[in-house]
Amino acid sequence: MNLENIITEIEKVDPEVYERFDSRRNTMKQFANLSGKLALAAVPLAVSAMFSKAYGQTPADVNAVLNFALTLEYLEAEFYNNVVGSAGYLTAPAAAQTALAKIKDDENKHVVFLKSVLGAAAVAKPTFDFTGGKGSGTGPFAGYLASYAVELAMAQTFEDTGVRAYKGQAPNLQSNRTVLTAALNIHSVEARHAAHIRQMRRALDAAIPAAQKPLKPWITLNYSGITYSPAADAAIQLSYNGEENTTQAGVSIVNLGGSFNTAGAASEGFDEPLTMAQVLTIVNPFIV
């Protein structure tokens, strides 16, 4: 029994087969692990389990979570599609432009990936209003494409929100190990993006409140590090509330291991989840 041949055959009728599992490399790794671990006779059963994970009855709640994630990825992808090439973007240093293009590329890949996992169950892309005006086009972020600083502030908020959103949904994906792992593999990429955007904002130094400096790749307390307008700041703050938590599973992290673990450091060391409802409240102004 040649597992790779089977997959190759399936690929002829279903080009997305690898994406359904995760990726080609991981699929082959899983096969390698399986054949190493199991007696040959047990392999077909294990393979069947892998297929039912990829193709079989995905519980409705897992699909709902994936569509929630897809909606966030649609938002991020379209945001960066708008930003890259915009007037604000064109004022940015070359390295910053390259970074934004890389992040745009990743977010668009996430959309393609999640759509391929969901197949026919994938929701359509909503219409977005990135001014945060729910379709009016006159929300607190109106004119964002003209300002590199505002673009970065929004990018930072979307990335940090994405990290918290995926984190909050992880327990709802436990029934499907393949999907859970894929979601975690996206989650950490959103964190990488957030860390870089934060460095870009630090280098720009525009619109970082003095009391919240220095802006770091990690989140200190519930600081957004952003001040723009009262309405925009209020909208953005929703993405940072709760990050000031310093108690994990009943353990206070402050001063743990040394006095250097101040409340700020203790809050930085752990990112906090957001519920689906909290995330929807944050993104609703951007969805028409």
Added chain:
Amino acid sequence: MNRKNFSPPPEKIREMSAIGSQRRNFLKYLGASAAVIAIGSSCKKNDSTSSDGTVNLGSGDVGILNYAYALEQLEAAFYTQVVATPYSGITALETEYLTDIRNHEVGHREFFKAAITAAAASSIIPGLEVNFSTIDFTSRASVLGTAKAFEDLGVTAYNGAGQLISTTGNGPTYLTLAGKIVSVEGRHAALIADLLSPGSFAATTDANGLDMARTPAQVLAIAGTYIKTKIDASHLPS
């Protein structure tokens, strides 16, 4: 080698004393071969340590917590040393970031120690002995290269461990806790990558824009270079 440059200020010596005897660290400072540093407050034996010194991570969710605790011990020991003996030419910004990361990793280590002790005191693994003999702590390239390896490894380790956590009892809570930590490791990984090569914060992603996941066996095979204590991960969930 100009030894004057290696004379640590008193504050640094106090910090070093936290991870071992001052004498041992001082020898290391001077480039002596004290490459193996004991970390953790004790080497006491408990249920998790066999007579030959092999540490058994155990099974179930506690096994996964011990696995994470082992990796956080490694990272915390590494950054504690980095902060105590900064590489030559370190910038103020690099010092700030690496000190922050030290703080976070020590917090993670001590969190797992407290949480595992509360959940299953007899099953917690002891402090591990690390082996940093392959790292040149005076060299920026060596330190940041190792930091990048550790952070990327940590991300893939947590990503791979998520699916091994139970779906019942405290499992979902542990999964969320792991999630709270892994995104911070991802932030560290991005920053360190950017220090080494600006703009490489997410260069590790695959064709789908995803990070990787690794099994405990894959992770420990890589981490083993830096851990002297033998670790038995064979009872972890799979």
